[in-house]
Amino acid sequence: MSPAKPELPKQIVPYPGCPPIRVATPLSVANRFSSLGSTVGQIRPSYQSTLVASYDPFAVDIPTGSSAPTVVHKKSSPYLPKSNSHLFVIEPIYDINTNPVEIARHYFPPGFHYMPSNPYKSLKYYRDILLETKSVEIKPIKDRDNPSTILYHSLYIHQIVSQEAFSSRPYELKLLQSQLQYNYADYIDAWYTIFLHQSEDFSHSWFINFDNKFKSPFPYWFLHWWEKHGPVEEILPASVLQLIHHYTQKAKFSAVDLFFPKQLLFIARYKVPWILKWSYRVTKDARIFARQFSVKWWDKFEVDRIAKYVYNDLPVAQVPLPVSPSASVRSSLSVEGKSKAELREIATQLLRQASQMDDDEDNGSPSSSSCQPISVKPKTWFEDSQDPYDAYDIYIYIYIYIRREDVGPIYLNLIGTRPK
Incomplete structure (x- = not known):
């Protein structure tokens, strides 16, 4: 015995169709479905x-x-x-x-x-x-x-x-x-x-x-x-x-x-x-x-x-900021109160560091930085002097140009010379 067909919802009854309407006349059709819900007041279901x-x-x-x-x-x-x-x-x-x-x-x-x-x-x-x-x-x-x-x-x-x-x-x-x-x-x-x-x-x-x-x-x-x-x-x-x-x-x-x-x-x-x-x-x-x-x-x-x-x-990638010298570093680079020998030692260390940074770039260092020391010479050198700095107050200016792809060029005025 075949299963009984489910009953149609109570709000729907067979729909016999609508009669044709005249052209250009108000469209009207009787509601041949029972209401799907109660109407407000005495409004006729439509x-x-x-x-x-x-x-x-x-x-x-x-x-x-x-x-x-x-x-x-x-x-x-x-x-x-x-x-x-x-x-x-x-x-x-x-x-x-x-x-x-x-x-x-x-x-x-x-x-x-x-x-x-x-x-x-x-x-x-x-x-x-x-x-x-x-x-x-x-x-x-x-x-x-x-x-x-x-x-x-x-x-x-x-x-x-x-x-x-x-x-x-x-x-x-x-x-x-x-x-x-x-x-x-x-x-x-x-x-x-x-x-x-x-x-x-x-x-x-x-x-x-x-x-x-x-x-x-x-x-x-x-x-x-x-x-x-x-x-x-x-x-x-x-x-x-x-x-x-x-x-x-x-x-x-x-x-x-x-x-x-x-x-x-x-x-x-x-x-x-x-x-x-x-x-x-x-x-x-x-x-x-x-x-x-x-x-x-x-x-x-x-x-x-x-x-x-x-x-x-999804955080935004942080771009590293350029690192400024600490107070201790700035103090070590100060020329005040230092002797000629100490100043020459500082200059030598800076040049050595610059050369090392240049070597790192040649070796593919991830920092992608290069250093080029530039010394400022006086107009006349006393080459016959025992000490080439003897004629100068030791106040050395060494400009180191650092190019970093993430922060752009940085110029560090570290130490230099000036004539007496």
């Missing part, structure tokens, strides 16, 4: 009222006192277009100048902003897939003054299940608590469909971030998801771009990591959030009905909070 303000397909049972905090977005940073999804070609039955929402209301089943492959594959179905696989955490953020109104949802990514972790065969079925089945293709679809919830005025948005414990490797298909839903570089502040550049230069990447943008790897590692929303768009010339995704920066994010982690993980 496509919009069923989908939005009164119904949250992502709602889960949250204990009293642990609900998500009420937050109101301050729209200071602008939304920038991200990607387009072509949904269908607008047939002549529709007036091209009709409001896109009206076209969608007639084209898609009530309660949907997409064409489900099966009537039971609702937003709740895809939500359950992601929640039961512990892939995401979704919370509604409600209006402080009107708790029945959902301003946006937050979505935190906990893990992304790979095909290997799911099953060796992507077509193999798993069972949800609702007794509905899904395979790995449904799991991937859930990552796209989950964002198709919308409010009546199309103001709904998603606050997206990676969970603090996220360490899951990315399957290759996630790159397409990122290109469709991830942030664009133009919304990121200069300080974040600077951190991404530092991360790109200093971090070590595996062969798998190199398949993905460094921006994705950075945002996942350091938990940088962004905001996503979408709306309908009509290309009149080509009669294309599309979904336009847009992204923006979250202005309350504290960049300094992650900067310290970035530089702790």
Whole structure:
């Protein structure tokens, strides 16, 4: 005896289809699906009222006192277009100048902003897939003054299940608590469909971030998801771009990591959030009905909070500073109170050290330094004198030029001579 087929969700009943509408007339269609949730007041259930303000397909049972905090977005940073999804070609039955929402209301089943492959594959179905696989955490953020109104949802990514972790065969079925089945293709679809919830005025948005414990490797298909839903570089502040550049230069990447943008790897590692929303768009010339995704920066994010982690993980290389002579060295090189013999000995030692440094460079010394002693001669030398310095007050000037690649040229005025 074959197993009984799972029952369809109670909020969905067979959909008999919509009658054709006249061109250039208001689009109207009866709601032939039962309501997905209670409506506010006495509003008659419709496509919009069923989908939005009164119904949250992502709602889960949250204990009293642990609900998500009420937050109101301050729209200071602008939304920038991200990607387009072509949904269908607008047939002549529709007036091209009709409001896109009206076209969608007639084209898609009530309660949907997409064409489900099966009537039971609702937003709740895809939500359950992601929640039961512990892939995401979704919370509604409600209006402080009107708790029945959902301003946006937050979505935190906990893990992304790979095909290997799911099953060796992507077509193999798993069972949800609702007794509905899904395979790995449904799991991937859930990552796209989950964002198709919308409010009546199309103001709904998603606050997206990676969970603090996220360490899951990315399957290759996630790159397409990122290109469709991830942030664009133009919304990121200069300080974040600077951190991404530092991360790109200093971090070590595996062969798998190199398949993905460094921006994705950075945002996942350091938990940088962004905001996503979408709306309908009509290309009149080509009669294309599309979904336009847009992204923006979250202005309350504290960049300094992650900067310290970035530089702790990937410290900046310290450039050694030139070493200045210590007090004892400066004292030993002082000519005050020294005899002629002592000064000559100092000069001899300095010349010997300079010659040794020159030899080190010839031998490939890692310091890459060279020394060239330069003595300043008087105009006339007394070569017949027993002591060539007899005619001079011993005040020797020896200039040693040191070239170091890390600090540049250094000139040391150590000791010299001058005529009496």
